[in-house]
Amino acid sequence: MNENKLLMTWIDEGNLQVPQLLFSKYKKLQLNEVELMVILQILSFQQKGIRFPTPEQLSSNMTISSSECASILRKLFQQNIIQIEEGTSIEGIRFEQYSLQSLWERIVELLRTEKKAEEKDKSVQLESNLYSIFEQEFGRPLSPIExxxxxxxxxxxxxxxxxxxxxxxEAVISNKLNFRYIDRILFEWKKNGITTVDQARNQSEQFRQQTRKDQPNTTSQPSKKTVPFYNWLEQ
Incomplete structure (x- = not known):
């Protein structure tokens, strides 16, 4: 067989389309390598148009016997990793085929669980950092109520x-370092739809600019420069 025929054989066999997540998550789905290979063989046969390969067909490309393959298929079916569903061809002929929909749904659910765990860990870390920042600004440990x-x-x-x-x-700038004052700031920001630090900074700056305008102009004697603040408790 010359090189052109080898190349044509390669092309005729096609390429197996496998989700990368199947390789990275199969261990967390409690699948071993042999079970994963059986699933890959099912995908391979289905992409060639064989929707319901037999244990003999699957094992012919593997190092396990058809009886071992049948046992693995039974286990995967019991664990709801694979399913058998009915279909109908264009000609109206009914047929059976393997479905891996449950497997894909499990991978998606696993991703959701991992994302929630990651967000929870991030939230715990941020909360811990906040405690440290608050204690640093207050110059003391926070009380249980705080x-x-x-x-x-x-x-x-x-x-x-x-x-x-x-x-x-904002409370530090206003020289009103207490939880009641901070709680009022958060309440006003949430009421006004402020959800980002930039929005909060802009509103605080607007309040300070307004406070500067309201202050009387005194040019007789130089005084120590102070930062005007907005009294959130007067809202």
Whole structure:
């Protein structure tokens, strides 16, 4: 067989389309390598138009016997990894085929679970960092009530930790470092639809500019420069 025929044989066999996630997640789905190979063989046969390959056909490309392959298929069916469903051809002929829909759904659910766990870990880390920042600004450990308030802002009020940090900064600038004042800032920001640090910074700057305009002009004696603040408790 010359090289052209070898190349044509390669092309005729086609390429197997396999989701990359199947390779990276099969262990977490509690599949072993032999079970994964059986699934890949099913995909291979189906892409060649053989929708319901027999254990003999599947094992012919593997190092296991047809009886071992049948046992694995039975296990995969019991675990709802694969299913057998009926279909109808264009000619109206009914047929059976393997379905891997449950497998794909499990992978998607696994991704959702991993994402939730990742977000939870990130939230815990951010909350821990917030505690440190608050204690640094207050110059002391937070009291149990203050700690519960901080947790409530995150869990119940669903405040972004960065927004909470911005409210803390606003309280520091206003020289009103207490939880009641910070809580009022967060309440006003949420009421006004402020969801980003930039929006919060812009509103605070607008308040300070307005405060500067309202202050009387005194040019008689130079005085120590102060930063005007907005009293959120007067809202």
């Amino acid at each position: 700690g519960e308030t901080l947790t409530m802002w995150i869990d119940q009020d669903e405040q972004d930790p960065m927004i909470i940090k911005a409210a803390l900064r």
